[in-house]
Amino acid sequence: MEIVGDGVIIGAGIAGLATAVALKRVGVQALILEKSDTLRSTGAALTLFPNAWLALDALGVSDKLTSLYTPFSKGSITDVATGAVQEVLYTGNGGKAQGPILVHRKALLEALAKELPADSIRFSSKFTAIEQQELGDVSIVLLHLKDGTTTKSKVLVGCDGVNSAVAKWLGLSAPIHSGQAAVRGLAVFPQGLGFKKEVAQFVDVGKRAAFVPLTDKELYWALACLEGESMARDPGLIQKEVIENHAKDFPPEYLDVVRHADLSNLTWAPLMFRHPWNVIFGNLSKGNITLAGNAIHPMTPDLAQGGCSALEDAVVLGRHIGNSFIKNGGLLVPENMAPATDGYVKERKWRAAMLITGSYLSGWVQQVGSKWWKKFLRDTLYGFVMPRLSNVVAYDCGTFPSVSASSDQRHNREI
Ligand SMILES: Cc1cc2nc3c(=O)[nH]c(=O)nc-3n(C[C@H](O)[C@H](O)[C@H](O)COP(=O)(O)OP(=O)(O)OC[C@H]3O[C@@H](n4cnc5c(N)ncnc54)[C@H](O)[C@@H]3O)c2cc1C
Known part of the structure; x- marks a missing residue:
């Protein structure tokens, strides 16, 4: 011992x-x-x-x-079905702490x-x-x-x-299982991002997705959807399913992010609580x-x-x-x-x-x-x-x- x-x-x-x-x-x-x-x-x-x-x-x-x-201070939530966009503001806690940072x-x-x-x-x-x-x-x-x-x-x-x-x-x-699962990973844009330092969220019935710039060449992206819908375990197949099935009606900029996914860190997990x-x-x-x-x-x-x-x-x-x-x-x-x-x-x-x-x-x-x-x-x-x-x-x-x-x-x- x-x-x-x-x-x-x-x-x-x-x-x-x-x-x-x-x-x-x-x-x-x-x-x-x-x-x-x-x-x-x-x-x-x-x-x-x-x-x-x-x-x-x-x-x-x-x-x-x-x-x-660096912190981000703004974001948006796009309703995929209607196209309506709602602005979201993020702050620190009155100056004592940093605002949200990825x-x-x-x-x-x-x-x-x-x-x-x-x-x-x-x-x-x-x-x-x-x-x-x-x-x-x-x-x-x-x-x-x-x-x-x-x-x-x-x-x-x-x-x-x-x-x-x-x-x-x-x-x-x-x-217990929430009934949902999430895909997460990074997207790499070797020539630079061209996105604002803001959180872009997208909501649809039973689905929620987001991307956020992380560095000048990398974005973090995620998608949560019902677990009942099939999802492959291989990163390349997960990416394909997101593009062709789960997020097919999402705006082009979201799909472009998923196309740039770095497959080495793309994962899929059930959401538990x-x-x-x-x-x-x-x-x-x-x-x-x-x-x-x-x-x-x-x-x-x-x-x-x-x-x-x-x-x-x-x-x-x-x-x-x-x-x-x-x-x-x-x-x-x-x-x-x-x-x-x-x-x-x-x-x-x-x-x-x-x-x-x-x-x-x-x-x-x-x-x-x-x-x-x-x-x-x-x-x-x-x-x-x-x-x-x-x-x-x-x-x-x-x-x-x-x-x-x-x-x-x-x-x-x-x-
Ligand atoms: C899609 C998604 C997005 C998220 N986004 C955010 C976010 O933006 N911000 C945020 O704050 N949180 C977020 N979270 C939550 C966050 O990831 C977790 O709450 C956090 O990682 C929990 O950390 P932990 O150390 O408690 O557990 P874990 O990270 O799971 O660590 C547990 C460790 O214990 C080890 N272990 C397990 N069993 C044993 C054993 N028997 N013996 C020895 N070692 C063992 C494991 O190998 C592991 O290293 C997100 C979660 C998900 C699923």
Whole structure:
């Protein structure tokens, strides 16, 4: 058996890496176990809203990304059936945070990973079973890995994504299929884009698509449609199906973007979400074991908040564990981990449930179809929900306690 230090995190996605950075900032060392042999950047790019930039500020990595990418302030939504175009304005949160910015997923993951000591991520390490072992008053987490090894830690954070085995171990029900799936990828224009730095969205009955310039030669594009409609798995065939079937009635500029798709990063995925009441009433922690990111709150991508809220989770969890660490003079005391994870869950669960619900509603209102009563419902919901959602994506998850005093205490004691 190997004792790997204070914390173990399962999964080196956005949630896992950000949680490790958050713990490092409050003085807690953590090892990330990742089943893949490298950082996975499936999906190519993602939009980070002001709430994510505030979390990235707290994590100390926002500057690395804002020096590479610029915010967008405007967009449009085109109704494919009628051709009607609605303008959308995006803002920061009154000057404190950046407006929404599209970034390469790889750049975000690497920026977070660079904050960690060299040996913090152990790749090709899939966990297979968890045990909570009581040693007197002290609860320790034992983790069994596929290669037959076992690790021991004081706290475990499951950041193992939508099909989280840690969430299953905690008794949460499996996420459910929204009925939709999405194609995502980059489009490359070697001669330069010639598009404005704006989000172009397109809605049709049961379909929603978008493209956004990422660099001066690359665009991110996506299409969500009903999963019931057939979709190939080969990238070339996916591209063909989008052009000839799913988006055949979309404006020529959208089809032109899809024709320029880079097949090496084109992917297709079902869109899953967890019932919000499962997040509110389910066990999101048990003693020194908890969850972050998609493992808690898989949601449809309609508000682009899955990754943003994973960053919030990391900061809030880091703060609760950091407060416990400081209270105990710079030591992570296993029996004090339960109050810390409880506090984290209380702070996060209503927001997570609200984001899942908001994302689902936001997707629904934009794709309801052409019947008059559906349009009425859509316009009413749009008028009521949308203005409130801008506050939701400007949420400030806060920062970390200062750990210098507690580190000094720990240092003195260790000497
Ligand atoms: C179409 C689409 C568009 C999106 N757009 C946006 C957007 O614009 N903005 C935004 O904020 N969000 C967006 N999202 C959501 C965002 O992609 C996710 O919420 C985010 O990637 C979740 O990160 P995570 O770290 O929780 O999970 P993941 O990225 O899934 O990471 C989980 C990690 O755990 C590892 N793992 C799993 N099981 C094990 C195991 N047993 N042992 C070891 N390792 C394991 C996996 O290999 C993986 O690396 C979008 C999602 C979709 C589907």
